[in-house]
Structure formats: structure tokens, C-alpha cells
Amino acid sequence: MDKVRVKTMMPPGHVRAPAYLRGKTGVIERRLGEFGNPELLAYGHLDGPKQPLYRVRFTMAEIWGDAAERPTDTIDAEIYGHWLEPLDQG
Amino acid sequence: MPNVGGMSENTPFDGRRWHDMGGQPAGPVTPEEHDFALWEKRVDALQVLMSGKGHFTVDGLRRALEDMGEDAYEKYSYYERWIAAVNQNLIEAGLYTLEELGAKMDEVRKRGDTYGEAAGG
Amino acid sequence: MPHDHHDHDHFHHEGMSPSGHPYRADNDEPLSYWQTMEIAVRELLIEKGHTTPAEIAAQIEAMDARSPANGAAVVARAWVDPAFKQRLLEDASAASREMGFDIGALHLIAVENSDDVHNVIVCTLCSCYPRNLLGLPPDWYKTRAYRSRTVKEPRKVLEEFGVSLPDSTQIRVHDSTADMRYIVLPARPEGTDGMSEQELAQLVTRDSMIGTGLPRTP
Numbered sequence: 001m002d003k004v005r006v007k008t009m010m011p012p013g014h015v016r017a018p019a020y021l022r023g024k025t026g027v028i029e030r031r032l033g034e035f036g037n038p039e040l041l042a043y044g045h046l047d048g049p050k051q052p053l054y055r056v057r058f059t060m061a062e063i064w065g066d067a068a069e070r071p072t073d074t075i076d077a078e079i080y081g082h083w084l085e086p087l088d089q090g
Numbered sequence: 091m092p093n094v095g096g097m098s099e100n101t102p103f104d105g106r107r108w109h110d111m112g113g114q115p116a117g118p119v120t121p122e123e124h125d126f127a128l129w130e131k132r133v134d135a136l137q138v139l140m141s142g143k144g145h146f147t148v149d150g151l152r153r154a155l156e157d158m159g160e161d162a163y164e165k166y167s168y169y170e171r172w173i174a175a176v177n178q179n180l181i182e183a184g185l186y187t188l189e190e191l192g193a194k195m196d197e198v199r200k201r202g203d204t205y206g207e208a209a210g211g
Numbered sequence: 212m213p214h215d216h217h218d219h220d221h222f223h224h225e226g227m228s229p230s231g232h233p234y235r236a237d238n239d240e241p242l243s244y245w246q247t248m249e250i251a252v253r254e255l256l257i258e259k260g261h262t263t264p265a266e267i268a269a270q271i272e273a274m275d276a277r278s279p280a281n282g283a284a285v286v287a288r289a290w291v292d293p294a295f296k297q298r299l300l301e302d303a304s305a306a307s308r309e310m311g312f313d314i315g316a317l318h319l320i321a322v323e324n325s326d327d328v329h330n331v332i333v334c335t336l337c338s339c340y341p342r343n344l345l346g347l348p349p350d351w352y353k354t355r356a357y358r359s360r361t362v363k364e365p366r367k368v369l370e371e372f373g374v375s376l377p378d379s380t381q382i383r384v385h386d387s388t389a390d391m392r393y394i395v396l397p398a399r400p401e402g403t404d405g406m407s408e409q410e411l412a413q414l415v416t417r418d419s420m421i422g423t424g425l426p427r428t429p
Contacts, residue, residue, distance in 0.1 A: 010105025014153040014387050017333050019106040020113040020362065032318075036392045042153035044146075044182070053389055064113070069364045074380040078389035112335030112386065115360040119371045123349040129246050132253060134347070135270035139262050152337055163301060168338075170245040177252050186255045194251035199242065208242045209250050 003087040004056060006079060014042035017083040021075075025087060026058035029076055037080060043050040052081040108160035129205055130169040137176050146179035154178040261285035265366055266385050272312070273312055277346040281312050282394055285344070285417035287408045289321075290399040303394060312342040322385060323396045324422075330383045331369065331422030332393045333361040341394050345417060352421070362386055372423040395422045 008023040016038050032053040040048035056079050061071035096149035126134075141148055164169055181188060201208045240246075256262045256422050285307055289296035292398045299306040303319035319341055322330040334340065335358050340348035351357055369375070374381065385393045397419040403411060406429065418424025 006292055008206070012107075014149060014156060016336060018112045018386065018388060019110045020335070030393065036147075038149040038152075038389070041147045042149035044160075046147070046148065055391070064363060067363075069366050070378070070382070073365065073384070075384045075386060077386040078391055080389065106219050110336060111355060111359040113363045114355075114359040116356040116405075119351055119354065119356045119360070120369055121349070121351045121372065123351065124305050126347065129249050131271045131274065132267060133249050134274060135267045136249075136253060136256070136262075138274075139266060139270055140256070143261070144234070155337070166245070167372075168350075170243075173245050173249045173252065178247060180252065180256075183263060185258065190255060191248075191251055194255055195247050198250045198254075203241055204239055205242050205250075206239060210245065 004028060004054070004079075005087055006056070006086040007085060014038060017079055018039065018077065021056075021077055022065060023081070024058055024063050026056040026062065029055040029057040032078065035080070037082070038075050053078055054081065054084065056084070107156060108163065108164045109156045126169075129209070133169045133173045133176065137172060140176065140180060140185075145185060146176075150174050150179045150182075248281070256354070272345065274342075277343060279345050279415075279417035279420065281307075281411070282417070282420045283412040284346045285310055285312070285394070286396055286415045286420065287412035289396055290403075290411050291408050296396070299396065312344060316341040317341065318391050319344060319394060320385075320391050321394050322383065322398045324398045327379070327381060327385060328400070328424065329369075329380050330385060330393075330395045331361060331365055332385050332395060333358060333385065334387040335359070335362055336386075336388055339392060341392040343392075344394065345420060369423060370416065374423065374425060394420050397426045400426050400428045 003025060004027070005025045006021045006023060010019070010022070034050040035053045036046075037048055037051045040046075040054055054072060055076050056076070056077045059071060060068040060073045060075065063075060137151060140146065141151065147182050151172075152175075155171055158171060158174060160173075166174075177191070180186065181191070201210070236297040247312060253262075253267065256266060285299065285303075289299050289306075295306065295309075298309070299321045300323060303321040304314060304317055307314050307317075307319060326329055332340075334352075338348055338353040338358075339351060342348065350386075357368065362384055365384050366376065369382075387393060397415065399411070402415060403414070410429075414429065415425050416427060419426045
């Protein structure tokens with residue numbers, strides 16, 4: 001499984017990487033193909049480069065730490081490629 | 091009221107915007123729902139048709155909704171915010187001008203006191 | 212209070228509609244600013260040739276025709292036809308179209324419940340919902356409470372819907388953050404062996420396809 005981390009940056013504007021997942025590590029659950037980048041589309045730039053979209057699976061323990069309701073429950077979210085950093089396979 | 095939108099006066103703004111709600115404290119879920127009114131269905135239809143014809147994107151709609159701010163989310167209903175966001179995008183796309191919209195809204199208002207009268211059915 | 216204020220008891224309609232929902236004041240309501248804007252925008256678009264009254268009416272009709280019954284038919288088919296279920300889990304858009312449902316450009320993913328796994332769908336950033344298959348989302352799906360809490364304390368949220376899961380069941384929350392939409396394929400209830408596909412579809416509730424409910428039992 002490919003491990004990835006969501007970038008921690010916090011730019012203003014229309015972004016679809018949820019704040020609660022930024023900086024969190026997950027594994028790619030599946031690759032969804034290429035899609036328009038909402039950060040361009042939202043501002044009327046329709047011809048910009050597409051982004052690969054991934055479904056990334058995170059554990060509740062990774063996201064919420066000790067506050068997790070049940071550490072092994074999971075959250076899957078779709079994250080665009082430009083928001084992900086690959087991690088070394090461990 | 092919990093710290094619901096990164097707008098608290100006590101904590102500095104960290105960049106998380108109000109609509110980005112995952113994991114924020116909130117009250118119990120009350121399973122409420124309603125049948126949609128005709129004007130709400132019309133707003134929905136205008137959104138689908140105009141974005142379908144390429145006048146704006148769903149991302150542009152969401153951007154306008156987010157930019158309306160948390161206050162609008164609390165004060166106005168779902169389709170009230172949607173017509174505002176659809177209009178914002180149509181103005182940006184140049185389909186009509188604010189002057190045309192203002193004059194038309196005046197004309198509509200003069201037709202009657204209820205939605206039925208003003209919409210002509 | 213949530214933002215969706217629809218307390219119009221002071222108008223004419225009271226009680227519940229045939230579909231079991233409270234009536235929403237409609238044509239007899241005093242004209243609001245936003246309704247005025249809806250009428251004006253719609254008429255300007257028609258006058259300028261961007262749409263027609265017939266096109267708007269057809270779109271409303273198409274949306275009204277979409278209901279949880281569509282999703283229920285897909286689920287029931289998957290319960291009786293293992294090959295269809297396989298196709299549904301591989302490509303839920305194609306499987307829905309195969310059954311004749313016009314779901315437009317919807318990218319649909321079906322996630323399967325089992326004895327060990329329970330799936331639940333949310334959109335923390337707005338209110339993404341598989342509307343082209345299930346119809347428009349219920350109000351609670353769009354509330355701050357549901358959007359905020361489902362990713363952090365799904366078990367508590369499910370209990371507020373009357374769903375208690377054993378600790379041994381793993382919960383998978385799906386946050387619809389981008390281009391996919393999700394439908395839960397609930398587990399077929401016990402004691403339904405002799406039932407027809409049509410009878411099974413009656414057991415499939417909307418909430419069981421969002422993950423905030425379980426199918427009815429016969």
C-alpha cells in the first residue's frame with residue numbers, strides 16, 4: 001500500500017482537502033483517475049491541468065489521537081494529487 | 091455556542107474556513123427534513139441547467155457559497171444561499187448585469203405580496 | 212439551531228404531506244428577497260434565451276422522479292444477483308445505468324456492509340450526496356451537527372439515529388470531498404430467503420443507503 005501524507009499548508013480560497021486531514025498520514029485505497037482541479041475551476045480557469053484523484057484511508061487514531069472514539073475505525077476521503085506527499089514505504 | 095468557525099475571538103485564526111467543519115464540536119443530530127417548495131426546486135433546476143450549459147462550475151457555486159460566510163450559513167436557508175451563489179456566478183459569467191437584475195427584482199416585487207402572485211403561478 | 216429554518220406554522224399548511232414530511236409554506240408565503248431574486252434570475256435567463264420554462268419544468272420533473280426507491284432497487288438487485296453485486300462494487304455508475312436509471316455524469320461508488328464492517332457517508336465540506344440516484348438530500352445531512360461530528364464520533368452519531376453497532380464492527384466513514392458520490396450497500400437482513408427482488412426493495416430505506424440506518428426486517 002502506498003503511504004501518503006496530506007500537505008499541511010493552509011491557503012485561503014476554495015480548497016477540497018479538509019483541514020482535519022492536513023498533515024495526516026494514510027494509505028491510498030484506490031486511484032480514481034484524473035479530474036479537474038477545483039482550485040482552478042472555482043475561479044473560472046477551466047483549461048488548467050487536471051489532477052490525479054486518490055481515495056486515501058486514514059485511521060481514527062491517526063486523525064484524532066487519544067480523542068479517537070475507536071482507534072481502528074477509518075475515514076476514506078478523496079484527495080487530489082497536488083495535496084499529497086509520498087512517504088517512504090515502511 | 092462552541093467554537094464553530096475559526097472565528098472565535100479567543101483563538102487566532104489558523105486558516106481553517108468556516109465551511110470546513112469536519113471534527114468541530116457541534117450539538118446532536120436531529121433527523122429533520124421537509125418537502126421542497128416550488129421556488130426551491132426552481133433554484134435547484136437553474137443551478138443544474140446553467141452549470142450544465144457551462145456558464146459556471148459546481149466549484150464556482152461552492153466558492154460563492156463559502157465566500158458568503160458563516161453568518162449567511164446560520165441566517166439563510168439552503169436554497170436561499172444557493173440562489174445567491176447561482177446569481178453571483180451568472181453575474182460573473184456576464185449573462186445579465188446587476189442593473190438588469192435590480193430592475194427585474196423591482197418589477198417582480200410590484201406584482202404582489204406572495205410568491206404565487208409575484209411568480210405568476 | 213441549525214440554519215435551515217422552516218418553521219412556518221403561522222401559515223395555512225399544517226400536518227404532514229402524503230410523503231410523511233411537514234408541509235413547507237410555498238406559494239402563499241409572503242414574498243422574500245431571495246424568492247424575488249429566484250423569479251428575476253429565472254425570467255432574465257428565459258428572456259435572454261439561456262433557458263425556457265419547459266426546460267426548467269422538465270429538469271424539476273426529472274429531479275422529482277429521483278428518489279430513494281431507485282437506490283433501493285439497485286440494492287435489492289445486488290442482494291439477489293451475485294454477478295450484479297460484483298459489477299456494482301466495481302463500477303456503481305455503470306451498474307445503476309444498467310438498471311435504467313439516468314444518473315447523468317455521477318461517479319458513484321458502492322461500499323458494502325458486512326457483519327464486520329459498517330459504512331457511513333458524509334460530506335464535511337458542503338453537502339455532496341448521490342442525488343442523481345437517491346434524489347435530494349434530507350435536511351439533517353446538510354446540518355453542522357452531521358457534517359462536523361460524523362468524522363469524529365460516528366458511533367455517537369449513529370446512536371442518535373437509533374443504530375447501535377457492536378464494538379467488533381469496524382466503522383468506515385466516507386467523506387465525499389471531491390468527485391465521487393457514495394451509496395452504502397447494506398447487508399441483506401436475516402429471514403429474507405424466500406422474498407422477491409421487489410419485496411426486498413421495500414426493506415431498503417434511504418438512511419440504510421447513507422449508513423445512518425439499517426434495512427427493515429420482514
